[in-house]
Amino acid sequence: MIGTSDRLHLAIQKSGRLSDSSRALLRESGLRIQHGKNDLTARVDNFPIDLMLVRDDDIPTFVRDGVCEFGIVGRNVLEEFALGEAEPAYEVIAELGFGTCALRVAAPEGKAYDSPASLAGERIATSYPRLLKRFLEENGVEATVIEMSGAVELAPRLHIASYICDLVSTGATLEANGLHVVDTVLESEALLVRTLKPLTPEKEEAAEMLLMRIRGVLATQDSKYIMMNAPEEALATIGEILPGVEAPTVIPLAGRPGHFAVHAVCQESVFWETLQKLKAAGASAILVLPIEKMMM
Ligand SMILES: Nc1ncnc2c1ncn2[C@@H]1O[C@H](COP(=O)(O)OP(=O)(O)OP(=O)(O)O)[C@@H](O)[C@H]1O
Numbered sequence: 001m002i003g004t005s006d007r008l009h010l011a012i013q014k015s016g017r018l019s020d021s022s023r024a025l026l027r028e029s030g031l032r033i034q035h036g037k038n039d040l041t042a043r044v045d046n047f048p049i050d051l052m053l054v055r056d057d058d059i060p061t062f063v064r065d066g067v068c069e070f071g072i073v074g075r076n077v078l079e080e081f082a083l084g085e086a087e088p089a090y091e092v093i094a095e096l097g098f099g100t101c102a103l104r105v106a107a108p109e110g111k112a113y114d115s116p117a118s119l120a121g122e123r124i125a126t127s128y129p130r131l132l133k134r135f136l137e138e139n140g141v142e143a144t145v146i147e148m149s150g151a152v153e154l155a156p157r158l159h160i161a162s163y164i165c166d167l168v169s170t171g172a173t174l175e176a177n178g179l180h181v182v183d184t185v186l187e188s189e190a191l192l193v194r195t196l197k198p199l200t201p202e203k204e205e206a207a208e209m210l211l212m213r214i215r216g217v218l219a220t221q222d223s224k225y226i227m228m229n230a231p232e233e234a235l236a237t238i239g240e241i242l243p244g245v246e247a248p249t250v251i252p253l254a255g256r257p258g259h260f261a262v263h264a265v266c267q268e269s270v271f272w273e274t275l276q277k278l279k280a281a282g283a284s285a286i287l288v289l290p291i292e293k294m295m296m
């Protein structure tokens, strides 16, 4: 019997860009999320885990201190935090494929930029001072970093800074503010992180079960089950075309000597071009099916 103290704690963003996808990933991993008496925690009724619904900035601290054994947070927030720490504070368990964005340097239209050297002596506004300072240091550039907690895109117009360093996804915010990308400081996506503090055996067991399920969900996201029929002479070529397949299953077709059914799990995207190549190689009746669950 698992008691309350043996429940894991997973910190996710309460409300913002990562919230919906974080919850969706947990739901797909089979976790039934219940809302608690307040909005700051959510209990999972079929797994020994409680969710902590917090500001994303607090997640690295909670994971470092072991208050939460796990957290889902953007690489940008995590690395900015880590640069202020003397020792490693967490382990990255998985890249989650959502919250994709990049920390980029941008300049007003018409402002010249050839290389990081163009930033020398300039003022750059950002909410990520440590990551920006590391980028400047790595490029041997001295510039003034102006820290802002938000609305960084306004800095050039307010004459606070001549460049900005902020998160960009579609680029629409930059464009709306008359700015364009000139360089990249960090590519980011949501990460699952784990504390380095040791867990009790009960928590360790639950943690391993959770990770196996999350890895299974991530593995199915790009994977497809592919089936086709093919003559024997086409089998070798088909094996080379199938993306991300180590060993397809090859089964003789009843009543059709020399013909086989080929089944395989493709762990990479299957494009129309792949199907056309398979057909040209001699495959027929090609089916591509989604995979609902997977445990490796
Ligand atoms: N435009 C974007 N597209 C995709 N992902 C983004 C984008 N902007 C930010 N992100 C990612 O989502 C994370 C959360 O972004 P959000 O804007 O919701 O944070 P926030 O305003 O700091 O929220 P909080 O209130 O939790 O502090 C970012 O740290 C980053 O990893």
Ligand SMILES: O=P(O)(O)OC[C@H]1O[C@H](OP(=O)(O)OP(=O)(O)O)[C@H](O)[C@@H]1O
Pocket (backbone or CB within 6 Å): 017, 150, 151, 166, 167, 168, 169, 170, 171, 172, 173, 174
């Ligand atoms: O390139 P885009 O697709 O336009 O996205 C970039 C914007 O998204 C983020 O802000 P967000 O909208 O999350 O608001 P926030 O600054 O209040 O966190 C980021 O700080 C940029 O302002």
Ligand SMILES: [Mg+2]
Pocket (backbone or CB within 6 Å): 055, 056, 057
């Ligand atoms: Mg935040």
